Amino acid sequence: VFRRTTRRGRRDPAALRQPTVQIHDADVARRALVDYADAFLHRPAILPFTGKPGHRRSDNLTTVPYGPQWRVLRRNLTGGILHPSRASLLAPLQQKAVEALVADIAARGGGDGEVFVRDVVRDALFPVAARFCFGEDVGERDVRDLQRVLQEFELDVVVEGFGGSMLANLLHWWRLRRFVAASRRQADVFLPLIAARRRTQHRDADGGVFRPYVDSLLDLCVPVGNDADDGAAGEGKEERLSHRALTDDEMVGLVSEFLGGGTESVVSCVEWTIARLVIQPEIQNKLRREIVAADRQGGARGTTPAYLRAVILESLRLHPPVPLTMRDVRSPQAVEHLSLPDGGARVHFILGHIGRDGKAWKDPDEFRPERFMAGGEAEGVGPLPGPKEVRMMPFGAGRRYCPGMGLGVAHACLIVAALVREFEWAAAAAAATGGVDLTEVNGFFKMMRTPLRARATPRRTST
Numbered sequence: 129v130f131r132r133t134t135r136r137g138r139r140d141p142a143a144l145r146q147p148t149v150q151i152h153d154a155d156v157a158r159r160a161l162v163d164y165a166d167a168f169l170h171r172p173a174i175l176p177f178t179g180k181p182g183h184r185r186s187d188n189l190t191t192v193p194y195g196p197q198w199r200v201l202r203r204n205l206t207g208g209i210l211h212p213s214r215a216s217l218l219a220p221l222q223q224k225a226v227e228a229l230v231a232d233i234a235a236r237g238g239g240d241g242e243v244f245v246r247d248v249v250r251d252a253l254f255p256v257a258a259r260f261c262f263g264e265d266v267g268e269r270d271v272r273d274l275q276r277v278l279q280e281f282e283l284d285v286v287v288e289g290f291g292g293s294m295l296a297n298l299l300h301w302w303r304l305r306r307f308v309a310a311s312r313r314q315a316d317v318f319l320p321l322i323a324a325r326r327r328t329q330h331r332d333a334d335g336g337v338f339r340p341y342v343d344s345l346l347d348l349c350v351p352v353g354n355d356a357d358d359g360a361a362g363e364g365k366e367e368r369l370s371h372r373a374l375t376d377d378e379m380v381g382l383v384s385e386f387l388g389g390g391t392e393s394v395v396s397c398v399e400w401t402i403a404r405l406v407i408q409p410e411i412q413n414k415l416r417r418e419i420v421a422a423d424r425q426g427g428a429r430g431t432t433p434a435y436l437r438a439v440i441l442e443s444l445r446l447h448p449p450v451p452l453t454m455r456d457v458r459s460p461q462a463v464e465h466l467s468l469p470d471g472g473a474r475v476h477f478i479l480g481h482i483g484r485d486g487k488a489w490k491d492p493d494e495f496r497p498e499r500f501m502a503g504g505e506a507e508g509v510g511p512l513p514g515p516k517e518v519r520m521m522p523f524g525a526g527r528r529y530c531p532g533m534g535l536g537v538a539h540a541c542l543i544v545a546a547l548v549r550e551f552e553w554a555a556a557a558a559a560a561t562g563g564v565d566l567t568e569v570n571g572f573f574k575m576m577r578t579p580l581r582a583r584a585t586p587r588r589t590s591t
């Protein structure tokens with residue numbers, strides 16, 4: 129194992145041998161991602177090979193270097209799929225998901241009324257992501273298969289710990305092999321569904337029905353060659369290049385990113401939020417009163433009640449579902465004042481620490497949604513930092529910020545509202561003495577080490 133590791137080590141991309149710099153401070157994060165945005169455009173290649181010598185793995189939007197291909201993929205996702213006018217067509221699917229969630233909890237709760245929050249939320253939300261991706265015809269069985277391979281992939285590939293010590297490097301290659309195997313299993317499930325979509329796409333492109341992500345990928349042409357570029361200077365370059373269709377490997381990577389990023393991040397957010405509401409029932413009650421009042425006024429379509437939004441923001445501040453975001457800084461000379469190593473560096477932004485920076489927040493470890501309300505210390509602070517200050521960045525910042533932010537927040541609000549409207553949440557009997565365990569575990573996503581098991585009692589005045 130050792131020999132193989134060192135032999136392969138010679139093929140390591142420079143990024144793996146680069147020193148890693150961690151940023152925990154909100155102001156330093158702002159200087160890096162806002163003041164020096166052009167130096168923080170690329171992510172390091174952490175999983176560079178498919179296992180075949182000399183064969184680089186295919187990029188998705190998260191891994192592709194900033195350049196013409198990134199711009200085309202990003203425009204397709206933000207303008208063609210996630211634009212609010214298009215994503216709003218998901219409403220019937222979302223409504224079905226919420227109804228299924230409530231019914232599932234009522235049924236699973238059975239005798240003691242206890243459920244694992246992440247399981248019920250994932251089971252309700254994943255079909256929305258799967259159908260948004262592959263179209264409404266995707267059957268229950270396909271949805272289950274998609275969910276299974278996605279979960280295997282997430283369990284097998286853990287971001288933390290790459291690089292550094294010999295042990296970490298060994299772990300890296302071991303993970304890489306599991307990554308390759310998990311990717312193959314994904315391809316086995318995704319490719320037949322993509323092929324089926326190729327035969328039927330466009331069928332429901334009109335008539336107020338959303339456009340599945342896979343249809344857009346089948347139609348997409350990306351520039352041939354993808355020389356990374358450095359920001360604004362490269363804008364528009366893609367139009368001058370020749371184009372090609374996406375390869376199967378690329379399609380698999382993009383679909384995996386869409387399904388995984390779009391579901392598990394929201395599951396994490398909802399689980400942490402319900403945990404906090406179990407610990408602080410006065411906040412849960414206040415939130416429910418607001419939701420019921422909004423329902424009575426006809427749901428004020430299209431607007432999120434202010435306290436619900438504040439609860440979700442506070443949850444994202446304390447428990448950002450993505451633990452860290454990375455950049456590969458190749459020209460540290462361009463970044464004055466940040467003292468990065470001369471040969472370039474991998475920079476990790478530790479999102480949980482940035483949201484709890486004591487210089488930016490009063491009592492940073494307390495869950496207090498009121499801070500985001502009118503007159504609070506964070507009135508006006510949103511999920512994405514503005515150009516003047518970074519106080520939290522659960523969706524990242526700069527040009528590579530999360531394109532799914534709108535949908536992610538909308539799904540978290542929708543699900544938390546339904547859970548709180550329909551049920552009263554309390555600690556499970558086993559946790560009642562020790563309390564809810566808020567210990568975090570950082571994988572692809574920041575999850576609760578002890579999955580939240582909570583007692584859901586149906587509200588008598590259910591709406």
Ligand code: HEM
Binds near residue numbers: 385528
């Ligand atoms: C609560 C939900 C979500 C959270 C907390 C979250 C968080 C993040 C974070 C922290 C990043 C890295 C940003 C950076 O490096 O500056 C990211 C990137 C990304 N996210 Fe999300 N995300 C969520 C939902 C979604 C959804 C719903 C989708 C798609 C359907 C999505 C797709 C992506 C993609 C494609 C990227 C890479 C963007 C690029 O490099 O240009 N995310 N997300």
